[in-house]
Amino acid sequence: MTFDFDVIIIGAGVIGAAISDELTKNKYKVAIFEKNLRVAQETSEGNSGIIHGGFDPTPGKLNATLNLQGRKIYEKSWFKELNFPWAKVDSLVLAFSKEEMLEVEKLYKRGLTNGVSENELKVLTKEQVMKCEPNVNPNIVGALLCTASYVVDPVLLTQSLINRALKHKAQLFLNHEVISIESLTSGFKISCRTTNNKEISFTCQYVINAAGHYAAEMANMIGCHDFTLKTRRGQYCILEKTERNIINNHVLFMVPTIHGKGVIVAPMTDGHILVGPTAIDNVAKNETRIITVDDIKYIDKIGLRLIPSLNMNKTCKVTSGSRPICVNTDDFVIASASNNKNFINVAGIKSPGLSAAPAIALLVTKLLK
Numbered sequence: 445m446t447f448d449f450d451v452i453i454i455g456a457g458v459i460g461a462a463i464s465d466e467l468t469k470n471k472y473k474v475a476i477f478e479k480n481l482r483v484a485q486e487t488s489e490g491n492s493g494i495i496h497g498g499f500d501p502t503p504g505k506l507n508a509t510l511n512l513q514g515r516k517i518y519e520k521s522w523f524k525e526l527n528f529p530w531a532k533v534d535s536l537v538l539a540f541s542k543e544e545m546l547e548v549e550k551l552y553k554r555g556l557t558n559g560v561s562e563n564e565l566k567v568l569t570k571e572q573v574m575k576c577e578p579n580v581n582p583n584i585v586g587a588l589l590c591t592a593s594y595v596v597d598p599v600l601l602t603q604s605l606i607n608r609a610l611k612h613k614a615q616l617f618l619n620h621e622v623i624s625i626e627s628l629t630s631g632f633k634i635s636c637r638t639t640n641n642k643e644i645s646f647t648c649q650y651v652i653n654a655a656g657h658y659a660a661e662m663a664n665m666i667g668c669h670d671f672t673l674k675t676r677r678g679q680y681c682i683l684e685k686t687e688r689n690i691i692n693n694h695v696l697f698m699v700p701t702i703h704g705k706g707v708i709v710a711p712m713t714d715g716h717i718l719v720g721p722t723a724i725d726n727v728a729k730n731e732t733r734i735i736t737v738d739d740i741k742y743i744d745k746i747g748l749r750l751i752p753s754l755n756m757n758k759t760c761k762v763t764s765g766s767r768p769i770c771v772n773t774d775d776f777v778i779a780s781a782s783n784n785k786n787f788i789n790v791a792g793i794k795s796p797g798l799s800a801a802p803a804i805a806l807l808v809t810k811l812l813k
């Protein structure tokens with residue numbers, strides 16, 4: 445049988461984009477279906493944009509391994525080869541008590557276990573922190589410094605990956621929502637709908653399911669029920685560029701094991717300051733990008749705790765996104781469907797998915813081969 449495409453990728457977030465880039469480099473004939481009118485309009489837009497050093501994920505989890513590998517691929521090739529805004533910005537995990545300082549020391553050890561090198565991690569005293577970031581809350585007792593982190597513009601990164609895939613002959617179908625998937629004797633028939641209710645079908649040999657929060661629905665269409673996902677929405681306030689000088693060149697974190705993962709004040713690549721995110725579980729899938737007034741009040745509190753002189757009245761934008769969490773494993777799901785080896789699920793891609801994206805693309809290509 446001849447197929448329209450070797451591979452159809454569902455979803456043009458950063459993960460679908462990274463996979464399309466890698467597969468086209470390997471000469472696969474690829475199509476990407478995205479229901480939105482532009483790429484990276486869901487989780488890949490509403491995130492902190494940090495390429496994490498790799499000290500935080502639980503050792504032994506797939507997301508810990510792929511975080512490290514992914515970060516190294518950014519350093520070795522993506523920052524050099526792709527055209528998107530990025531900056532090297534060190535991370536400081538601030539401890540506000542002796543108890544939190546013990547967690548900082550645990551994070552240091554965890555980082556080494558995950559493969560972060562000794563010269564990329566350092567436990568700092570309060571004095572050392574205040575010297576490099578004088579506006580930080582003076583009530584801190586110390587911090588973990590990681591010198592292997594970066595900030596990126598995740599939307600322009602996604603676009604840049606898609607551009608390279610298109611150069612290598614991928615086809616991008618925006619405004620194409622996958623509404624059914626049929627397993628054929630060999631391969632698949634995929635039907636899509638556009639906003640003006642046009643329906644169109646294509647065949648392919650392999651499917652890569654990178655549909656973010658809708659990955660379980662896509663898998664269910666071929667009778668695969670290997671995983672369940674839940675939502676965890678995070679909201680942010682973005683401060684005007686006039687506030688940029690409030691931090692030098694660090695992402696300021698609260699201790700993740702105590703305050704929830706990824707709570708930050710961070711410089712953005714375009715000169716704004718990002719404050720957030722919150723973490724609200726089980727929001728409706730069509731409300732993953734909603735902003736609530738209560739959450740904005742909570743973000744104000746986070747910001748002022750990290751930097752008491754932060755002027756939250758200079759908020760010029762708010763944004764949000766939701767982490768898709770695999771309920772079964774709390775880890776990435778990157779595997780063929782148990783009932784069809786030609787259908788590869790790339791699901792539960794919570795944080796550090798952006799950091800891990802290059803390594804996820806390599807792993808999927810390996811699975812396909």
Ligand SMILES: Cc1cc2nc3c(=O)[nH]c(=O)nc-3n(C[C@H](O)[C@H](O)[C@H](O)COP(=O)(O)OP(=O)(O)OC[C@H]3O[C@@H](n4cnc5c(N)ncnc54)[C@H](O)[C@@H]3O)c2cc1C
Binds near residue numbers: 654
């Ligand atoms: C608050 C927050 C902070 C984060 N911070 C970081 C961070 O600092 N560093 C980090 O490494 N990671 C971070 N992450 C995680 C990172 O953002 C995600 O891992 C990554 O964006 C996931 O990308 P994705 O392509 O899998 O999902 P998405 O970006 O959601 O892409 C899935 C795409 O599939 C499309 N789609 C869905 N259903 C269909 C359908 N039926 N037909 C066609 N298309 C469909 C959607 O429209 C969407 O574009 C954070 C996440 C959140 C929410």
